[in-house]
Amino acid sequence: MTNKVDINIKPKRGVSLYSYAGEYGVTMSLEDMFAEMHDMGARGLEILANSHIEGYPNPSEEWLENWDRLIEKYDIVPVEYGHWVDSRLYQGRHLTAEESYEMLVRDFKLANRLGFTVLRTKLGVINNDLTPVENWREFIKMALPMAEKYNVRMCPEIHAPTLLKSMMVDDYVEFIEETGTKYFGLNIDFGVFTTQTIPASEWGPNEFIMPESDHSPVKDIIPLLPYVYCCHAKFVKMSDDFEEMTIPYEKIINTLIEHNWDGYMVSEYEGPKKDVPGYAVEQVRKHHVMMKRILGE
Amino acid sequence: MLEKPCIQSRGFKNVERNGQVIGFQVNIRSLYYRGLWLSQLRPATVTVDGETFSGDQITWTINDVTYTQAEMAELGDVHWGLLKPATLTVAKEGGLESGSHEIEVNYTYSCSYFPPVADTVLGGTQKRTLILV
Numbered sequence: 001m002t003n004k005v006d007i008n009i010k011p012k013r014g015v016s017l018y019s020y021a022g023e024y025g026v027t028m029s030l031e032d033m034f035a036e037m038h039d040m041g042a043r044g045l046e047i048l049a050n051s052h053i054e055g056y057p058n059p060s061e062e063w064l065e066n067w068d069r070l071i072e073k074y075d076i077v078p079v080e081y082g083h084w085v086d087s088r089l090y091q092g093r094h095l096t097a098e099e100s101y102e103m104l105v106r107d108f109k110l111a112n113r114l115g116f117t118v119l120r121t122k123l124g125v126i127n128n129d130l131t132p133v134e135n136w137r138e139f140i141k142m143a144l145p146m147a148e149k150y151n152v153r154m155c156p157e158i159h160a161p162t163l164l165k166s167m168m169v170d171d172y173v174e175f176i177e178e179t180g181t182k183y184f185g186l187n188i189d190f191g192v193f194t195t196q197t198i199p200a201s202e203w204g205p206n207e208f209i210m211p212e213s214d215h216s217p218v219k220d221i222i223p224l225l226p227y228v229y230c231c232h233a234k235f236v237k238m239s240d241d242f243e244e245m246t247i248p249y250e251k252i253i254n255t256l257i258e259h260n261w262d263g264y265m266v267s268e269y270e271g272p273k274k275d276v277p278g279y280a281v282e283q284v285r286k287h288h289v290m291m292k293r294i295l296g297e
Numbered sequence: 298m299l300e301k302p303c304i305q306s307r308g309f310k311n312v313e314r315n316g317q318v319i320g321f322q323v324n325i326r327s328l329y330y331r332g333l334w335l336s337q338l339r340p341a342t343v344t345v346d347g348e349t350f351s352g353d354q355i356t357w358t359i360n361d362v363t364y365t366q367a368e369m370a371e372l373g374d375v376h377w378g379l380l381k382p383a384t385l386t387v388a389k390e391g392g393l394e395s396g397s398h399e400i401e402v403n404y405t406y407s408c409s410y411f412p413p414v415a416d417t418v419l420g421g422t423q424k425r426t427l428i429l430v
Contacts, residue, residue, distance in 0.1 A: 018330060021330035024379065025298065025299050025326070025379050025380045026298055026299055026300070026301050027298070029298075048330070048331050050331040050332040050376065050378075051330060051331045051332060051379055054378060054380055055378065056332060056376055056378060057374075057376060084331075084409065084410060085409070086334060086337065086373075086407075086409045087409040088337075088407045088409040088413065088416065089334055089336050089373045089409070090336050090370070090371070090373060091336070091339075091370060091407070122409075122410045123409075123410065124409030124410060125409070125410055125411070125412060125413075126413070127412060127413075128412045128414075130410075130412070275301070
């Protein structure tokens, strides 16, 4: 008998390649980003399908073979595949449920081929409160059997200014409970816990600054955890002593540990100077120092 | 690897057909963090040394296929990825003289996960001085 907590039941570290968006194709290739993850011991990978799959949605055999080689060489675990239902794909009308379904299934197949089991499914919205398109229940329900067939879980991202206690999250949870599905869940972006902002002067003139909004207390994630298959470990600024300056990370990660959540937290750098070569790379490294310390790795 | 600005210096040249110079080309890369379906793009305008071109004066070549801007509005299954620049071909009889030119490219795109108002905002004007050799 031991009282020791099972060290295997812990959140795991990963990286969303979105973090390196300012460098991709200019100073970093896909392989460079994988090498960077390997170097930090961050195994869990999030890609954005439209960004990182060359030739998307029909990558060449050569690209696919290279993908398999890179995953093995750098010991990467494909975790989350970011994709979109681009509901305003055509000017003047929204996609029908059938069109949305087809868009989803195309990505299920590709995600499955690349080894991903969680999808960050971004739905189109209809207003400033980010209310999803009216027919979302219809096409998500249509897609559930195919999600099961391809073993992928669709997870809309819960992102500020949405609160964890909100009609939107309630609607998603109600859908999950009604259908009893394991193939639809949630991705919580830690930006929902933002308690501070950095001075506006830290942002460059052409950078998008998230408007300030209300935040959720960390404990609000607890009842949702059974449905959370991946988290966006969003961050805005790491200090030189390895603390994130806007989001209560220690509390979040400790809450996840206490509740035996063992999914991946994928670092998502969304701070200033993404386009300054080397800046985001250093920020992500600092973020992983912080996560390792809190996780006790 | 691509050059950092949207407007690329490589690929800037005149275009000939049947021995006549009928226009010029400029390559652009997407500065958005994800690729776009062609129907998400709103028509571009290109301004060179103060003269503006639009509509059917401009074609886009993406993955070696050339589209009119009107055609693109219907192409929801053709994708412009991040690693390959698009070539904008601008109809301008006689083309451009060798030397420096002020280039401006403007286009926007829809982004369904942002509020609808964003569709007319994302993207915008890019400027660069390019040298035609």
